[in-house]
Amino acid sequence: MSASAPVRAGGRMTPRSPRGPRRRGRALAGGVLLLVGALLLPLSLAAIWARAELTETDGYVAAVAPLAGNAAVQEAVVDDVTDAVMAHVRLDGLLKAVPRAERPAVRRHFTRGIRQFVEKQVRQVVTGRGFRAVWNGVHRTAHRTLDGRLAASGRSPVTLDLTPVVERVKRQLSQNGMGLDLLRRVPRAGVEIVLLKAPDVPRIRAVYEVVRTGALLLPPAAALCLTGGLLLARRRRRALVWAGLGCATAAGLLAAALALVRSRTLDALPAMVSRPAAGAYADALTGPLRTGVWLVIGAGTLTAALAAAGPPTVRALRARRSAARARS
Secondary structure, eight states: OOTTSOEEETTEEEOOOTHHHHHHHHHHHHHHHHHHHHHHHHHHHHHHHHHHHHHOHHHHHHHHGGGGGOHHHHHHHHHHHHHHHHTTOOOTTTTTTSOGGGHHHHHHHHHHHHHHHHHHHHHHHHTSTTHHHHHHHHHHHHHHHHHHHHHSOSOOOEEEEOHHHHHHHHHHHHHHTOOOOGGGGSOTTOOEEEEEOGGGHHHHHHHHHHHHHHHHHHHHHHHHHHHHHHHHOSSHHHHHHHHHHHHHHHHHHHHHHHHHHHHHHHHTSOTTSOHHHHHHHHHHHHHHHHHHHHHHHHHHHHHHHHHHTSOOOHHHHHHHHHHHHHHO
């Protein structure tokens, strides 16, 4: 007998209903949509965060502003500025009167003393009250430069110009009446940290375009998939439980990926880069994303728990009533 043949029921021939395969297909489509929506939700968070970090200067400055008071970041700035200043210190004129055999020892002695003096002055500026404004201005300029490089063509590098810190040190020395001439020899644009090398600009620009598109398309796609999956599901409450657990699990995987990328990135940094300072930067920049991820985990888990503990379905109520009548 074929699948479409009539089936005898109560002595009469009745055709087999095609609603069974349709329901199974609808349930399968709903499950696929829920799975896709759960996977797209954390990706949407990552795309929105990346777009905000790359395009919104005010948001970026607000994220890194607290780092002005971070001890590890302050120490890294002091080292970078001091190294840049010391690169322009020339002691050849002072060593002319010193015998040639004694010049290496005298040079080391003078260099150590000058470095200690410069480092002290720079640290006073970096730990002073006015450093936060300088810090925010430096990063605002750097972010606008980054945004311009990514929006336009070309391969110019992106740098963090710390020269305003040197200018503040110069002003402090002049106010203290210390006639130290070595800071005047530092070029106006001579204290810079390369954030993005010229060969890397095209690759980051391509990522930038993908992020911009993803931030616009992924959130509505995730919402549509989750909504469509719930509408197609035969058992809505069970579907809501699985949707909540799926979103929470996908967000948890994103949190684990963020931790892994942070660890690998810090391990790959050159020895001259301060690991505590770089870690503080990473935590400050990814703070909004990590907050969003944990909100999704909490919301998904809570949704699944409430759906699982929700009121009984109509079918369960009918079963309970039938059982009660049978007992009576």
